[in-house]
Amino acid sequence: MSKNINVALIGNPNTGKTSVFNQLTGLKQKVGNYPGITVEKKEGICKLPRGVKAHILDLPGTYSLNTTSLDESLVVELLLNKNDKDYPDVAVVISDVENLKRNLLLFTQIKDLKIPTILVINMADRMDRKGISLDVPAMEKKLDTKIALVSTRKNTGIDRIKELIADYKNVSSKPLLDPARISPAYFERLKKTFPQNDLYKLWLVITQDVNFMPIEKKRIKDATDFSTKSKDELKKLQHKETVLRYQLINNILKDTYKVDFLAAKGLRASLDKILTHKIFGYLIFFAILLLIFQAIFEWSSYPMDFIDENFALAAEWIKATLPPGVFTDLLAEGIVAGIGGIVIFIPQIAFLFLFISLLEESGYMSRVVFLMDRLMRPFGLSGKSVVPLISGNACAIPAIMATRTIENWKERLITILVTPFTTCSARLPVYLILIALVIPEGSILGLSYQALTLMLLYLIGFGMALFSAMVLNKMLKIKSRSVFMVEMPTYRLPLLKNVVYTVIEKTKSFVWGAGKIILAISIILWFLGSNGYSDDFQNAETIVTERIQNEGLSTYSKNYIQNNIASQRENALAKGIAPNSIEDSLRTLREELTERAVAQEIASYKLEHSYIGQAGKAFEPLVKPLGYDWKIGIAVLTSFAAREVFVGTLATIYSVGSDEEETIKKRMAAELDENGKPLFNLASGISLMLFYAFAMQCMSTLAIVKRETNSWKWPMIQLGFMSVFAYLIALLAYQILI
């Protein structure tokens, strides 16, 4: 391990840096976070010629060492800290042949840090089409470096990078620009005050808001004989530095880089004309959205059903195979069910990221940002918030992860805070069952009331997200330095490898990030639901068996058995089988059904007297004004883990043996309140739907928000606000409608 060469990949966004990284490391890569912050850390191992190995670190994309975002600060921090274990032995700057001039700005800065620096010129396959010609040997000489001409698309030049890395000791580490030229007098003084330090590094420490090296920063402030310049003056010097660097680059490129503009005519202009057209632009975007939703809701329902069934089978198998006991229950009902609850989201998340990465790789995403920016501005958001808000309609977890592209911290925070209002797919089962129960059939203008209600719920969710963004924008007093600036990259066919890696990586980060919490919560819920302290709970079986012996089964169970047998009999009659000949099998069926009904009533009694049941009862006065009883109260409590748990919990409480929606629905419709009227009526149903529309009923989202904002403050504010707001709206709705 210690003999590995430390390599840092650095480059502007959209230069194909990630492609180079993927080609160098293959699947031998690891994605994590830098300690304490949410910037993604990608590293991998690459085998080099002569048996040497390199540890490759893919640093976040940056235009220069003048930082405006967390990602960029990180690059500067690492490059200034020789003691960091990732400090590069050699830096590889990735550039794009079309934007070479601009890319070289960063190159000169890295080189001035006196790190051996290799230049990779990527997208060499486009040179002909763009009329570009290069004189590589001359350029190597003038830039005092080694150059690899690469095309990640055509898979050429990667070996040259590997050779150059292996041979890094022969790469020059001499700087290009004498920093004193920025301001001779100022740098003279710096030199006198800090004779030990490198001037350019010192300059970066002074001008950048880098968290690290506090001592050095302090020393500069403490030095009494040295007064730092004002921010404005420093900024002017930074402008000067940029001009000087461009002069240097222009001089180098003058003889070595030629573009024949006549040959350079691209696809860009004509595609832009359609994709950002004031009508077609929006239509195309809308069509793509429809396709994404189709994938998330329709296509992924097949793998999701498959996962659902198989986890249920696995749980049954465990219960049937292992000796009965607490451990078996924990395994079947806690762990397997919990893992199932995570795995079930994988298809939707994979589909979402498949589309997002296709759109990003192709260059289309920047056009969406361009189209939508003006529309989002009144809400304190920008075009960059569009993707997270749309993703939120599938699942808030990847959506919040997708906010990382927003540099402006205030904008990003607002987007993170409002995204959970959008209608994620976990709300869908709750909505569907309630709509079927309380919204009458019938239609207006050809649209059914039920479909309209669902659409309205989506609009309410999205509207609430925008509205609260507007309020937050007014309330939050955060100053953010970054300005809106989006690079519009050239259109390209997405590279399959990159897309696949992104999908795998994002899905993995969801499974590990949110999965742990979903699993933990489902085990806790299982424990609370299957344990109780009262005698009623301990003796549930005897109590229920006695009750059944004395009073018979509950009316619901009786009816259920009756109906079931009657329909079997009818079936037989219809097929022309003599009723007498099936009496035996009907008797067995009756016995089976009765046995199952008894077991279900015991389970229901147990749940009622378990810790959760007790909590639900204690909770009842709080939810009564909303039109719920303690049973719904329990379902609301348990679905704090994840919204879709609501339906499953009700199924258990109502002792409906199957998870089949139709059965649960019938049972819910039969539930009466204390006045003998249906418990699920229009008022309580709408109140519940609105509650689920607004409440933060998702532990994993909270966990992701904690991770992305790096504090418990924001998720707690979010939880508090959303819960109180949801409660008040649900209360209002019920009281008005009842």
Next chain:
Amino acid sequence: MATVADLRYGQRGIIKSFSESDFPVKLMELGCLPGNSVELLRIAPLNDPIYINLSGSHLAIRRSLAQLIELEIIEETQPK
């Protein structure tokens, strides 16, 4: 003096100067330097942001930022 925000479709200009103190360094690094050329490529449907070719960098910026960049327009819109 004209600014980048005044450009019409297909028009080009040469950057003269910009309000120095609060001008983002990042835009300079992307090629926004006096003497470089800017071409207006597209205007978003709601008139903002604008999409420019800044000496080879293709960028979308908001009008408020474009107004800070002063330039001399050198090329009239080509007749259709």
